[in-house]
Amino acid sequence: MRLNDGSVARRLSTLGKHLVETTTTTVRRPTAPPIRSLPWRGSVFGHVAQAPEDPILGVTVAYNKDPSPVKVNLGVGAYRTEEGKPLVLNVVRRAEQLLLNDPNRIKEYLPITGLAEFNKLSAKLIFGQDSPAIQENRVTTVQCLSGTGSLRVGAEFLAKHYHKKSCFQHTIYIPLPTWGNHPKVFTIAGLTVKTYRYYDPATRGLNFQGLLEDLSAAPSGAIVLLHACAHNPTGVDPTLDQWEHIRQLMRSKGLLPFFDSAYQGFASGSLDADAQPVRLFVADGGELLAAQSYAKNMGLYGERVGALSIVCKTRDVAVRVESQLKLVIRPMYSNPPIHGASIVATILRDREMYGGWTIELKAMADRIISMRTQLHEALLARGTPGDWSHIIKQIGMFTFTGLNTDQVAFMTKEYHIYMTSDGRISMAGLSSRTVPHLADAIHAAVTGAV
Numbered sequence: 001m002r003l004n005d006g007s008v009a010r011r012l013s014t015l016g017k018h019l020v021e022t023t024t025t026t027v028r029r030p031t032a033p034p035i036r037s038l039p040w041r042g043s044v045f046g047h048v049a050q051a052p053e054d055p056i057l058g059v060t061v062a063y064n065k066d067p068s069p070v071k072v073n074l075g076v077g078a079y080r081t082e083e084g085k086p087l088v089l090n091v092v093r094r095a096e097q098l099l100l101n102d103p104n105r106i107k108e109y110l111p112i113t114g115l116a117e118f119n120k121l122s123a124k125l126i127f128g129q130d131s132p133a134i135q136e137n138r139v140t141t142v143q144c145l146s147g148t149g150s151l152r153v154g155a156e157f158l159a160k161h162y163h164k165k166s167c168f169q170h171t172i173y174i175p176l177p178t179w180g181n182h183p184k185v186f187t188i189a190g191l192t193v194k195t196y197r198y199y200d201p202a203t204r205g206l207n208f209q210g211l212l213e214d215l216s217a218a219p220s221g222a223i224v225l226l227h228a229c230a231h232n233p234t235g236v237d238p239t240l241d242q243w244e245h246i247r248q249l250m251r252s253k254g255l256l257p258f259f260d261s262a263y264q265g266f267a268s269g270s271l272d273a274d275a276q277p278v279r280l281f282v283a284d285g286g287e288l289l290a291a292q293s294y295a296k297n298m299g300l301y302g303e304r305v306g307a308l309s310i311v312c313k314t315r316d317v318a319v320r321v322e323s324q325l326k327l328v329i330r331p332m333y334s335n336p337p338i339h340g341a342s343i344v345a346t347i348l349r350d351r352e353m354y355g356g357w358t359i360e361l362k363a364m365a366d367r368i369i370s371m372r373t374q375l376h377e378a379l380l381a382r383g384t385p386g387d388w389s390h391i392i393k394q395i396g397m398f399t400f401t402g403l404n405t406d407q408v409a410f411m412t413k414e415y416h417i418y419m420t421s422d423g424r425i426s427m428a429g430l431s432s433r434t435v436p437h438l439a440d441a442i443h444a445a446v447t448g449a450v
């Protein structure tokens, strides 16, 4: 279309007016009212309450904020060297080097159930090389996110699929006391949590009678959480004879064992000895669950590597159970990470590296035991009132000191010693250098001397 001169002139004049107006006058753009003036002006999350710190991991948060040069963190169960440094095992460094140098390493997704070789080797580690249940292919093992993830996957599977005639099928009995995360993991997965007596504060040992009474009174078909070894927080384990008693009682009542094995090798220094209670239950042909963690025994805390095994009556059942575990895992985190499981598989498959691991593991366990002796002697030397023999009797990473909340708060405030408020101390976080300071703090807390 051709424009005549008149229409061109009109258009130019309109454009000119527009330009003048927009540059010389204030344009009233529709402006949004400030958010603060609106009726719903607060955040849609405004009602969210401040949550408390985690009772264990929160201790590290408080420790990190303390500028004191003498502070000691005995809260979380994390191994430290004599120099107070975190430890990466030599055998882990070697495995990582091998993985790094392998040009065939890829970063593809793992299957939902994780690294197959890792799963096989993990089952052998806990149930034993010659376990009949493994030979009969009636164990299913899935790689999970360390011990916590393995417990959670197991709990969700039970909440969905554990069918006993009794209406108590979804009740899990946990020891009193137990690791603080247990009730949370099981409740959120949909199980009802109840407790059974375990620890006797008077003897600072096992309340075996109370345990037997409570398990006898538990409804048939209930699930029972058992610490495979190095009970957290008490450091008190049943003897093998007592385990046998527990096994007979549980099997006779049809109680389903769910073992939490977070410290295999840390209790006695021997991987096989620490797995004995679990193997006792597998040997009778009955069913059970076992959650394994490599956080402590391989020092792979942050790699989040663990496994859940379910021992079934037959191969056929195990295959179907595994198919359902996949349905639990897939919408939760899809599939597990590859690196940590590859480290573990590299070590477990190689005889020489496996041997190296057991030596380093024993050294960690021995150092913890030596901390027990040193702390005990330091308290005796100070004449600290009370019987402190439980420090050398208890097993594993922790000592359940018997100190109360006020005494713990005092030790933190005055001595910068960080520990959980139930009086648990991580022996693995102590060193010869810090033992005297801890002993001074305990002495002052007990005698009331500042």
Ligand code: PLA
Residues within 6 Å of the ligand: 056, 057, 075, 076, 077, 078, 145, 146, 147, 148, 149, 179, 181, 227, 232, 260, 262, 293, 294, 295, 301, 306
């Ligand atoms: N089960 C028990 C009995 C534990 O003590 C722990 C860790 C876990 C499972 C979970 O370990 P993982 O998920 O790291 O493999 N307990 C620690 C750490 C060491 C923690 O609370 O997370 C503790 O200080 O109690």
